[in-house]
Amino acid sequence: MDKIQFQTALLDWYDQNKRILPWRDNPNPYHVWVSEIMLQQTRVEAVIPYFERFIKAVPTISDLATIEDDLLAKLWEGLGYYSRAKNLKKAAIQIVEKHNGKLPDNKQDLLSLSGIGPYTAGAISSIAFDKREAAMDGNVLRVFARLLANTRDLSNTQVRAAIQTQVEDVLPNTRNGDFTQALMEIGATVCIPNGSPHCEKCPFQEICKAALEGLTEQIPLKRKKIYRRLQNRTILILELDGQIYIEKRPDKGLLAGLYQFINLSGHLNEAELESRFPSAISIQKIDSAKHIFSHLEWHMFGYHIQLSKKMDDYILVDPEELVNTYSIPSAFQTYKDYILNKKGL
Numbered sequence: 001m002d003k004i005q006f007q008t009a010l011l012d013w014y015d016q017n018k019r020i021l022p023w024r025d026n027p028n029p030y031h032v033w034v035s036e037i038m039l040q041q042t043r044v045e046a047v048i049p050y051f052e053r054f055i056k057a058v059p060t061i062s063d064l065a066t067i068e069d070d071l072l073a074k075l076w077e078g079l080g081y082y083s084r085a086k087n088l089k090k091a092a093i094q095i096v097e098k099h100n101g102k103l104p105d106n107k108q109d110l111l112s113l114s115g116i117g118p119y120t121a122g123a124i125s126s127i128a129f130d131k132r133e134a135a136m137d138g139n140v141l142r143v144f145a146r147l148l149a150n151t152r153d154l155s156n157t158q159v160r161a162a163i164q165t166q167v168e169d170v171l172p173n174t175r176n177g178d179f180t181q182a183l184m185e186i187g188a189t190v191c192i193p194n195g196s197p198h199c200e201k202c203p204f205q206e207i208c209k210a211a212l213e214g215l216t217e218q219i220p221l222k223r224k225k226i227y228r229r230l231q232n233r234t235i236l237i238l239e240l241d242g243q244i245y246i247e248k249r250p251d252k253g254l255l256a257g258l259y260q261f262i263n264l265s266g267h268l269n270e271a272e273l274e275s276r277f278p279s280a281i282s283i284q285k286i287d288s289a290k291h292i293f294s295h296l297e298w299h300m301f302g303y304h305i306q307l308s309k310k311m312d313d314y315i316l317v318d319p320e321e322l323v324n325t326y327s328i329p330s331a332f333q334t335y336k337d338y339i340l341n342k343k344g345l
Helices: 003-017 029-039 044-057 061-066 069-076 083-098 107-111 118-129 138-147 157-169 176-189 270-276 319-324 330-342
Strands: 229-240 243-248 259-265 280-292 296-307 315-317
Touching: 003 176, 029 044, 029 083, 029 118, 044 069, 061 083, 069 083, 107 118, 118 176, 138 157, 138 176, 229 330, 243 319, 259 330, 270 280, 270 296, 280 330, 296 330, 315 319, 319 330
Parallel strands: 229 296
Antiparallel strands: 229 243, 229 259, 243 259, 243 315, 280 296
16 A cells, blocks of 8 residues: 555545544634643543533633633643643743744744643644644554554654654645544544454554554553552541631642642541541541552542531632532542532532
C-alpha cells in the first residue's frame, strides 16, 4: 500500500466510523485546545460532559483568562491533574496579552504557551488549522508500532522520534485535521491498548506486520511496573450544627490550592482522635478508601466526628456548597459521597 492508498484507506475508514464528539461538531481552535487538554489521561466518554459544561461556563479565551481560580477548579473537579486547568488559564492570559486573544495557528507560538507541549501543539495545528503537523499521542505511537512490528520501547525518545518521522512521511496535503483524528480514533477504538485489538475492523489488516506476524499482544512493549509510595491518611468529616469543616491545601505540591476534608497523617484510632478533638460529641468510623496518584498511593481511614464547639482553623461550609462552590479532589470522593448521601443531596 503506497502513501496515497494509506491516506485514502484511513480517511475512508474515519468518514464511516468516527464518533460524534462535541469538539468535532465545531472544531474552532479554542474548543480543540480545551478538549485536547481534558483528554490527556482521561477517557473520551468521561470528558464529554466536562467539556460541554466548561464551554458553557467559559465560552471564550478572554473569559478563561479572567475566570476566578475557585470556579476554574470547580469546573475541573473530577478530571484530576489540576495543574492542567491552571496552565489553561495561564496560557489564556498569554494569548490575550501577546496574540490579541486568538490562539496562534503555528506550532512554535503554540509551544510558547503554558501547558502546551509538542503533542498538543501538533494536535491544535493539525485539527484546528489543518496544518501538516503530526500529533504523537499514545494511540498514534501504538498504531504505527504495530503497523511496522516495532518491538522497541516507545518511551525511548529516539524510538518516538523515528516513529514521528514515519508518521510525517504519510501526512496528506489536505484534510490534515481529519487525518490526525483518524489515527487517534483507530488507536482508541480498533488498535486498542488493553486486550486484543479488533484487527478485523482495521483498514490496514492486510499490511500490518504485527497482525501478520502474530505480535499484536507483544507490541507495544510493556513498561515495567511502577512502584508507588504508600501513605496512610485519616480523613475526618468534622461536623458542627449540620455544617462541615474543610480547608484549603497549600498553593504548591500535591493537589495544590484545592479544598479538602481535614485529614491527618497515619491511621489514627478513636482514642487519639478524642485527644485531638476534645469537643467531640461522637466519633463514628466510616468507610475506608484508596486513591492512586502517579507515584503515590493513599490508604485512607475515615471518621465522622460531631463537634460541640466551633474551630477557628478551618472553613465551615454547608453540604450544598460541596456540590456548587468548593472543588473537592476525587481522592476524597468516597467521603464527599458519604456526606451528600447522609444529607440527602
